[in-house]
Structures are given as structure tokens and as C-alpha cells.
Amino acid sequence: MTEKLIIKGGNPLKGEVNISGAKNSALVVLAASILSKDDVVIKNVPDLTDVNTIIELLNYFGSKIERKSKGEFVINSRFINKNTAPYELVSKMRASFFTLGALLARFGEAQIPLPGGCAIGSRPVDIHLKGLKALGAEVSIEHGMTIVKANKLIGNKIYLDFPSVGATENIIMAACLAEGTTIIENCAKEPEVVDLANFLNSMGAKIHGAGSATITIDGVKKLHSTEHNVIPDRIEAGTFMLAAGATKGKIVVHNALEKHLESLISKMIEAGVKINIIDDKTIEVDATNTIIKPVDVRTLPYPGFFTDLQSQMVAFLSLAKGTSIVYETVFENRFMYVDELNRMGADIKTESNLAIIKGVPSLSGAPVKATDLRAAAALAIAGFSAEGETTITELQYLDRGYENFEEKCKKLGADIKRIKELPVLTY
Numbered sequence: 001m002t003e004k005l006i007i008k009g010g011n012p013l014k015g016e017v018n019i020s021g022a023k024n025s026a027l028v029v030l031a032a033s034i035l036s037k038d039d040v041v042i043k044n045v046p047d048l049t050d051v052n053t054i055i056e057l058l059n060y061f062g063s064k065i066e067r068k069s070k071g072e073f074v075i076n077s078r079f080i081n082k083n084t085a086p087y088e089l090v091s092k093m094r095a096s097f098f099t100l101g102a103l104l105a106r107f108g109e110a111q112i113p114l115p116g117g118c119a120i121g122s123r124p125v126d127i128h129l130k131g132l133k134a135l136g137a138e139v140s141i142e143h144g145m146t147i148v149k150a151n152k153l154i155g156n157k158i159y160l161d162f163p164s165v166g167a168t169e170n171i172i173m174a175a176c177l178a179e180g181t182t183i184i185e186n187c188a189k190e191p192e193v194v195d196l197a198n199f200l201n202s203m204g205a206k207i208h209g210a211g212s213a214t215i216t217i218d219g220v221k222k223l224h225s226t227e228h229n230v231i232p233d234r235i236e237a238g239t240f241m242l243a244a245g246a247t248k249g250k251i252v253v254h255n256a257l258e259k260h261l262e263s264l265i266s267k268m269i270e271a272g273v274k275i276n277i278i279d280d281k282t283i284e285v286d287a288t289n290t291i292i293k294p295v296d297v298r299t300l301p302y303p304g305f306f307t308d309l310q311s312q313m314v315a316f317l318s319l320a321k322g323t324s325i326v327y328e329t330v331f332e333n334r335f336m337y338v339d340e341l342n343r344m345g346a347d348i349k350t351e352s353n354l355a356i357i358k359g360v361p362s363l364s365g366a367p368v369k370a371t372d373l374r375a376a377a378a379l380a381i382a383g384f385s386a387e388g389e390t391t392i393t394e395l396q397y398l399d400r401g402y403e404n405f406e407e408k409c410k411k412l413g414a415d416i417k418r419i420k421e422l423p424v425l426t427y
């Protein structure tokens with residue numbers, strides 16, 4: 001059975017939308033629950049296929065997981081009996097690699113297959129491994145498997161060559177139960193890293209400085225039970241904000257934290273969209289009289305403009321009056337979707353990590369294929385603003401990162417439906 005989204009464009013998005021828990025926080029917080037032998041309650045977990053994959057992985061390791069109510073899980077990892085992940089789960093979702101640091105800290109050994117490349121670039125894990133080595137782990141790669149072992153992890157000073165989100169998180173998790181103090185320099189400052197640190201601190205960890213370029217971790221002997229609410233998803237919030245901008249709509253976004261969205265807010269204001277901060281968790285986007293001005297964007301680690309909103313931003317800028325330039329500095333191959341936008345009438349040229357976007361007055365609906373998670377959202381934004389019908393296939397990408405996407409869009413007045421079709425057989 002294949003699934004398609006059918007969007008009839010032209011309706012400005014109007015109304016209110018509630019943002020779900022952050023996928024990237026939920027994934028790492030769920031992975032970190034391995035570090036405690038006690039019950040850990042995690043709330044505001046979005047219902048997504050990526051979350052199901054990490055739950056499946058924890059189950060595989062031997063954690064006991066109970067889904068209490070919508071978005072609430074109780075996890076107990078006391079009786080974990082495996083520390084080797086199967087390739088099928090890691091190849092489905094590279095965030096499975098984020099269990100490496102936690103398993104190593106708890107059991108002194110872990111084996112996780114190398115995740116390999118993905119639709120947006122080669123995505124190596126050298127920085128994760130360098131960090132774990134600095135804590136005293138022996139690291140080897142055998143037959144595609146990363147094997148890490150340590151009789152004892154010992155705190156150390158670690159400088160990251162790039163502020164990798166996953167490496168920062170893996171090292172924090174390992175360092176929590178290490179002996180002595182770890183100092184991570186040039187670490188990622190993303191809100192999801194801060195959420196992980198808050199979660200671990202609520203379990204008795206001693207992590208200072210999360211959200212800044214230097215994180216200090218004083219190792220503790222064990223972590224106890226806790227209850228934690230995952231932060232709201234800034235990428236989902238940004239996607240709806242850009243969808244309102246592209247359709248000349250007016251929406252109120254609830255559970256959108258202004259402080260996590262500053263780079264997007266400033267670029268949208270520069271493009272001529274009115275943004276009203278109603279309170280620290282509520283943002284109104286008003287594009288009813290906006291003629292989108294071109295703006296240049298460079299993706300950067302947080303607090304720079306997030307790469308995970310780059311494709312949605314390009315879809316929005318494809319309707320600007322003038323030429324914008326978007327420079328992708330975080331991933332090497334994140335413009336695969338541009339050909340699909342061009343099939344809808346956009347005028348975008350790419351060269352290496354640059355996209356040159358000549359704005360067009362309107363897009364036209366077309367059958368298009370999602371090439372990755374955020375590309376799927378960008379095509380939906382284009383579809384909402386286009387004349388006529390857009391059909392989006394390869395929805396497995398969208399379902400990895402957007403909870404109740406169609407319902408939320410419909411509530412905002414979008415004409416969107418999902419259909420299931422039997423595959424066409426060719427002989």
C-alpha cells in the first residue's frame with residue numbers, strides 16, 4: 001500500500017495550531033533513560049515513526065516500556081540484557097547511534113552498527129568516537145559494527161572539531177557516570193542538548209553549562225528516577241510559521257518558544273512578515289498583507305539558522321519578489337528537493353552548498369516526491385500556496401517528524417487529504 005498526500009492549494013492558513021513535543025529531544029531523552037535502573041517517566045513525547053523506532057530499540061535491549069497515556073512513557077532499564085543493536089533499526093534511523101554513550105556508561109561495552117550516510121549527506125561519527133576515546137573507551141570498527149569498551153570511564157577535557165549535536169549528547173551521556181570531571185569544549189548549544197542535560201540533572205547528574213560552548217560534567221555513581229516533559233518542537237513550529245508566510249495566512253502558534261526560534265523570527269520579519277510575540281510560548285504570524293522580500297540565509301549550528309528549516313525556508317522564498325541566496329553549511333547534500341520545487345514552477349539553481357532562488361509570483365500544483373523529512377514539509381508548504389493540486393509521495397519521511405500533520409493543517413484551513421493506494425504492478 002503506498003500513501004499520498006493530496007493538497008489543493010490556494011487557501012491562506014488561518015487559525016491556531018498546537019506544537020507537539022520535540023522529536024530530537026524525545027529521541028535522545030528516551031535513549032538516555034538507559035542510564036538509570038529506576039523508573040523514568042517521559043511526557044510530551046510525539047507520536048512519530050522515529051519515536052517508535054527508538055522504543056523498539058529500547059525494547060530490544062530489554063528495557064520495560066509502558067505507554068501510560070498519549071505521549072507519556074514509563075521506562076525501566078534495570079534488566080537490560082543486550083548491548084548490541086541490530087543493523088535494521090540503526091539503518092532506519094541514525095539517532096539509534098545515540099544509545100552508544102549511555103550503553104557504554106552503564107555496561108562498559110556497547111556495539112552499534114555504523115549508521116552510514118543518509119539522504120542529506122555522509123554523516124560520519126568520528127567526533128562521537130573521539131569523545132568516547134578521550135573518556136578512556138577502546139573503540140574499534142569491525143564488519144560495519146562500532147565496538148566501544150571500557151573497564152572504567154574517566155573524565156577528561158574534550159574539544160569537538162565541530163559542535164555536533166549527536167556527539168555532544170553521546171559524550172554527555174557517557175560522562176555522567178564517568179569518574180571525575182569532563183569538560184566538553186566547542187559543544188552544540190541546541191535546545192535539545194539543554195533538554196537532555198535538564199533531564200539527566202533531574203536524575204541526579206551534575207551537568208553545568210548546557211546551552212553554552214563549554215559543558216562541564218562531574219561524574220556520579222548512579223542516576224535515579226525522574227519525571228520529565230520534553231520541550232516543544234521548534235522545527236515543527238517553524239514549519240507552520242513558514243507555511244503561514246507562504247500562503248499569506250495568519251496563525252497563532254501555541255507551544256512555540258520564542259527563544260528557540262529567534263533566527264527564524266528575524267529572517268521572517270526581514271522578509272516582511274509580521275510576527276507578534278503574544279507570550280514566551282505563543283507566536284502570531286501575520287502575512288495577510290505581505291509581499292515576501294528576498295532574504296539571504298546561512299544555516300549554522302544553534303543559535304544560527306537551523307538546517308532543519310532550510311528546505312521550508314527555500315519553499316517560502318521561492319515566492320519572494322526578488323532573488324534570495326541560501327547557503328547550507330551544516331550538511332553537504334541538503335538540496336535534493338529543489339528539483340521537485342522546480343517541477344512546481346519555482347526557479348531555483350543550486351551550486352554546491354548554495355541555492356539561488358529567483359522568486360516567482362506563484363507556484364503550480366504537480367506530483368512530487370519527498371526526498372527527506374524536512375523536504376516533505378517544504379513540498380507541503382509549496383503545495384498549500386500553489387495553484388491547483390499537488391500530490392506528495394514518499395510520506396514515510398514526513399511521518400518520521402510531524403505528528404498529526406494533516407489534522408493540524410486541516411484545522412488551519414488547508415485542503416489536504418491522505419490516500420492509500422495499492423501499488424501499480426508492471427509486467
Ligand code: UD1
Nearest residue numbers: 024095123124125126127128162164165166167308330331
Ligand atoms: C542532529 C539532529 C538533526 C539536525 C542536526 C544539526 C537529532 C536526532 N538530529 O543530527 O535533525 O539536522 O543535529 O542540527 O537530533 N559530523 C561529523 N562527525 C561527527 C558528527 C557530525 O563530521 O562525528 C558532521 C555531520 O556530518 C554534519 C554536521 O557535523 O555535517 C552536523 O551533524 P550533527 O550536529 O552531528 O547532527 P546530528 O546530531 O546527526
